[in-house]
Every structure is written in structure tokens, then in C-alpha cells.
Amino acid sequence: xxxxxxxxxxxxxxxxxxxxxxxxxxxxxxxxxxxxxxxxxxxxxxxxxxxxxxxxxxxxxxxxxxxxxxxxxxxxxxxxxxxxxxxxxxxxxxxxxxxxxxxxxxxxxxxxxxxxxxxxxxxxxxxxxxxxxxxxxxxxxxxxxxxxxxxxxxxxxxxxxxxxxxxxxxxxxxxxxxxxxxxxxxxxxxxxxxxxxxxxxxxxxxxxxxxxxxxxxxxxxxxxxxxxxxxxx
Amino acid sequence: xxxxxxxxxxxxxxxxxxxxxxxxxxxxxxxxxxxxxxxxxxxxxxxxxxxxxxxxxxxxxxxxxxxxxxxxxxxxxxxxxxxxxxxxxxxxxxxxxxxxxxxxxxxxxxxxxxxxxxxxxxxxxxxxxxxxxxxxxxxxxxxxxxxxxxxxxxxxxxxxxxxxxxx
Numbered sequence: 442x443x444x445x446x447x448x449x450x451x452x453x454x455x456x457x458x459x460x461x462x463x464x465x466x467x468x469x470x471x472x473x474x475x476x477x478x479x480x481x482x483x484x485x486x487x488x489x490x491x492x493x494x495x496x497x498x499x500x501x502x503x504x505x506x507x508x509x510x511x512x513x514x515x516x517x518x519x520x521x522x523x524x525x526x527x528x529x530x531x532x533x534x535x536x537x538x539x540x541x542x543x544x545x546x547x548x549x550x551x552x553x554x555x556x557x558x559x560x561x562x563x564x565x566x567x568x569x570x571x572x573x574x575x576x577x578x579x580x581x582x583x584x585x586x587x588x589x590x591x592x593x594x595x596x597x598x599x600x601x602x603x604x605x606x607x608x609x610x611x612x613x614x615x616x617x618x619x620x621x622x623x624x625x626x627x628x629x630x631x632x633x634x635x636x637x638x639x640x641x642x643x644x645x646x647x648x649x650x651x652x653x654x655x656x657x658x659x660x661x662x663x664x665x666x667x668x669x670x671x672x673x674x
Numbered sequence: 675x676x677x678x679x680x681x682x683x684x685x686x687x688x689x690x691x692x693x694x695x696x697x698x699x700x701x702x703x704x705x706x707x708x709x710x711x712x713x714x715x716x717x718x719x720x721x722x723x724x725x726x727x728x729x730x731x732x733x734x735x736x737x738x739x740x741x742x743x744x745x746x747x748x749x750x751x752x753x754x755x756x757x758x759x760x761x762x763x764x765x766x767x768x769x770x771x772x773x774x775x776x777x778x779x780x781x782x783x784x785x786x787x788x789x790x791x792x793x794x795x796x797x798x799x800x801x802x803x804x805x806x807x808x809x810x811x812x813x814x815x816x817x818x819x820x821x822x823x824x825x826x827x828x829x830x831x832x833x834x835x836x837x838x839x840x841x
Contacts, residue, residue, distance in 0.1 A: 458841045549841040573838030578781065580837050599813070602836045625840050633841070656835060658781040665783045667832060670816040 448478040448645075451537060451544045453529055453557065455484040455505040457495040457630035458572050459547035462637050463509060464497075466545075469638070471517040479521040480513070482506035483537050485528040486611060495627045528612035529553050534560045538567070543645060545637060546571035546596070549622075551606035552613075558584070558596035558603060565589040570640045571596050572633035577659040579629050581636040583643075583650045591671035593653035598672040632657055636664075678720050684713045692716065694790030694824040698773065773827050779804040780835035788831075794821025797833060806833045 448470070452463050463480065470478045484506040488498040500508055506524035514522045525537060529548075534556055538544055546557055546569060554571060561567050561584065569584040582600075585592040597604040636655050643649040657664035684692060692712045696704040699719045704712045774785035777796060782804040788796050793812040800806060810833040812819050825831060 454841055456841055547841045549839065551837070551839060554837075571837075572841060574840055575838050578838065580780070580835075582837065596837075599811070599818075599834055600837050602839075608839070623840060630841070633838070656780040661781065663781040663783075665778050665781050667778075668816055669813060669832075672818075 446475060446477060448476055449539065449542050450478065450480045451483060451542050452480060452547060453483045453537065453544065453553070454547035454549065455482050455509050456486070456547060456549060457492070457625055457627065458574070458633045458637070459484070459545070460496050460498070460505075460509065461631055461634035462545060462547060462572075463513065465634065465638055466641065467513055467517045467520055471519045477521075478519075479523065480510075481537070482510050482522070482524045483527065483529060485526055495625060495630055528610055529556055530610060530612055531556055531560075538564075540564055541566050543568045543641070544570070545641075547634075547637075549573075550608045550610060551603045552608050552610045554596050554603050555606050556610070561586070562591070562595050568644055569596065570637050570644070572637045574625070574629045574633050576624065576626055577629055578657065579633040579636075580654060580656045581633060581640055582654045583640045583652070585644060585650055591673070593650055594669050594671045599654075599669055626659070629659055632659060679716065681713065681717060684716060688792070688822075690822060690824040691790060691792060691795075694826065698790055698827065775825050775827075775829050775831060777804065777831045777833075779806045779810065779833040788825055789827055791825055792821060793819055793823045793825065793831060796825065796831065797821065804833065807835070810834050 450466070452459050455463070463482070467480065470476060482505070486505050487502055488496065488500065488505055488508065498505070498508060499512070504526040506526045510522040510524035513520070527533060529537060538557070538560060544557065544561065544567065546554060548554060557569065557571075561569050564586060565588060567586050571582045571584070573580060582596050583593055584595050636657065640650070640655075643651060652666040652668050654669065655664060655666040679695070687695070689709050689712065692709065693704055696712055696716050696719070699716060701715045701719050704715050707715070773787065773789045775788050777784060777786050777788065777800060784804070786796070786800065793814070797806055797810065797812065801808070812821065812823065813832040813834060814823060814825070814829050
């Protein structure tokens with residue numbers, strides 16, 4: 442592998458995308474010799490039986506971040522896992538994300554993407570790979586900052602819906618609102634997680650990036666990658 | 675074969691669109707010239723328009739003029755390709771190679787003969803083909819542009835699509 446001898450990976454959001462991504466990424470890294478890797482899960486949510494069609498877990502009601510950290514630690518013994526069972530907000534984002542991190546954003550709202558986008562723009566070295574989906578289509582964004590320069594657009598540069606989010610973070614929502622989640626398709630979550638793995642390989646292992654965003658559509662079976670310039674570096 | 679425009683067709687186009695056509699035909703001295711002069715230069719450069727060609731080309735233009743609703747201005751990918759064919763300025767006589775520009779929106783993408791057209795016009799024409807949102811921002815070669823930007827040979831046009839919200 443081309444990447445440094447140490448990797449600090451943050452997986453923010455351990456839902457339909459995050460659980461798939463973390464498993465595949467862990468398998469790849471567990472057998473990449475010589476890489477001291479720590480994977481940290483960040484999510485304040487608990488596993489619910491209604492999500493079994495998309496999320497693999499053994500303890501209903503357990504905190505997602507803690508359950509997955511414990512489960513993966515047993516499964517992938519070469520890696521180190523830790524967890525924060527909290528939602529990201531402006532007051533704690535600086536605790537979860539540090540200089541040099543590789544951040545996988547697998548959340549289900551634009552407000553959290555905006556918080557992470559704003560914070561990571563202030564770091565000099567960071568890789569942010571953010572995925573999201575609707576029912577049958579999805580996208581993955583790659584934001585890279587090296588030596589204080591943005592090599593690709595931030596999460597909000599070409600996305601006004603993220604720059605001016607109309608939704609709220611899970612921490613701002615009531616229990617009733619949280620319970621009323623929109624239906625999602627496992628295959629679309631799987632597609633996003635797969636493209637996030639592609640982005641990781643391209644950006645971290647192969648020292649890219651060669652593109653800044655990719656879109657895919659389950660029904661048309663098409664995908665298209667984009668190369669855009671950062672609006673402000 | 676290079677498309678030949680009639681004077682009526684050229685009269686319906688904006689000055690930036692006409693300059694794009696003039697550029698593609700290899701005209702010189704068209705910049706900063708008034709609309710009528712640019713049209714004359716294009717007509718002179720492309721030579722006489724055959725009667726049958728003129729009639730065939732004029733028909734869609736007339737239809738487009740008559741179409742009152744915006745939805746009618748939207749065409750299928752196949753129709754659009756048939757209506758808009760421009761030959762590369764560098765193409766030799768008889769060369770059937772046409773200039774295409776890659777246009778995309780989200781996962782949908784295609785190569786279209788839209789050289790010389792404005793981004794706004796392309797958005798209108800390809801809305802249904804590429805599922806382009808009415809408010810979608812145009813990005814050419816990685817830079818944001820407004821609807822009046824005239825596409826040139828070698829451009830790559832993207833209409834921005836919103837990011838997926840769920841995860």
C-alpha cells in the first residue's frame with residue numbers, strides 16, 4: 442500500500458451505508474500488512490429491528506457505534522476500534538475529527554454534512570469521503586485537503602442543499618421524528634458503500650484523487666464521475 | 675455533412691449563439707460585429723442552401739416557434755441529435771465527423787451535438803433526457819457558468835444534481 446504506516450479513520454453514521462462500508466474496509470485493512478489502523482465509529486443512534494433488512498446487528502436496542510466497535514474488534518484483530526455514542530454537532534465535531542484523519546460520512550441528513558464540511562475546511566490535511574442516497578440512486582463526494590489547500594471541492598461547494606440545509610441533525614429531532622424514517626433500499630446503501638470503498642482506494646491507496654464526485658442509479662445501472670474545481674481553496 | 679442554416683433560422687438565434695456558429699464554420703472578423711453582419715458572414719461562409727434542405731431545416735424551427743409551452747421545447751435525445759448537427763471547423767469536405775459535447779446530470783450522460791448553443795438552451799432541450807432540474811446550475815469544464823454561456827468544441831457540460839440525503 443502507498444498510504445502512511447498509520448491510519449486514523451472515522452466512520453460517522455453507522456446505519457445502512459456505514460455498517461456495510463466498515464465491514465468491507467476493515468477486511469481490506471486487516472490484511473494490509475504494516476498499517477497501524479484505528480477505526481472510530483461515531484453515532485448516537487441505537488439498532489432497531491425495523492432496519493434488519495438493511496443493517497446487520499445482533500443486539501436490538503444497543504448503541505450502534507459501541508456494538509459495531511466491539512463486534513469488529515473480535516472479527517478483525519489486527520485493527521484497533523473505538524466509539525463515540527453521540528451525534529455530531531458544532532460543539533463536538535472538533536473532538537471527533539482531527540488533523541490527518543480519513544473521514545467517512547455516512548449520515549442521513551444534510552445538516553450534519555454541513556457541520557462536517559465547515560469544520561474540515563479549516564483543517565490543513567484531511568480526506569472526507571461522504572455518501573448519501575435516495576431510494577434508487579446515490580452519490581459519493583471526495584473532499585481532499587493537503588498542506589492547507591483544497592484539491593477537490595468541499596461537500597457544500599457545488600451543493601446548495603448542503604450549504605443551506607433544510608433538515609436537522611438527529612440530535613435536534615424528537616423521538617417521534619426519529620421513528621418516522623423514510624424507506625431505503627439495501628442495494629442502494631450497498632452501492633454507496635461500494636463507491637466509498639472505490640474512493641478510499643483511489644484517494645488514499647493510489648494517492649489520488651482523480652475525481653471529486655460520483656453518481657449512480659440502480660434502475661438505469663449507470664454511473665458517472667465528475668471532476669470539479671474547488672470554489673475556495 | 676455540415677448543417678446549413680437558412681436566414682430565417684439564423685434570425686431566431688442570439689448573438690452569442692451566432693458567434694458560436696461563426697466560430698465553428700471558421701469565419702473571421704465576426705467578433706464585435708452586429709447581428710446582421712454575423713448572419714451575412716455565416717451565410718456567405720456556408721454557401722447556398724439547397725431548396726429541399728432549407729425546407730427540411732425550416733420545418734422544425736417553425737414548429738419550435740409555434741410551440742407555446744416550455745414542455746414542447748423539450749425533445750428526445752434522438753430528435754435533438756437529428757435537429758442539431760454541426761461539423762468541426764477542421765473537418766475536411768465530406769468528412770462526416772461531427773462535433774459533440776459531453777453533457778451530464780447525475781448518473782445520466784451522453785454526447786450531443788450542441789456546439790454553439792447556450793447552456794440555457796441545452797438545459798431546456800435535454801431536461802427530460804437527462805432528468806435536469808429546472809434550477810440546476812451549469813458547470814463547464816469544472817467551472818460554474820450561467821445560462822448564456824455558449825458551448826465550444828472540447829467543452830464538458832454538467833448540470834448539478836442534489837446529493838442523496840439518506841444513509
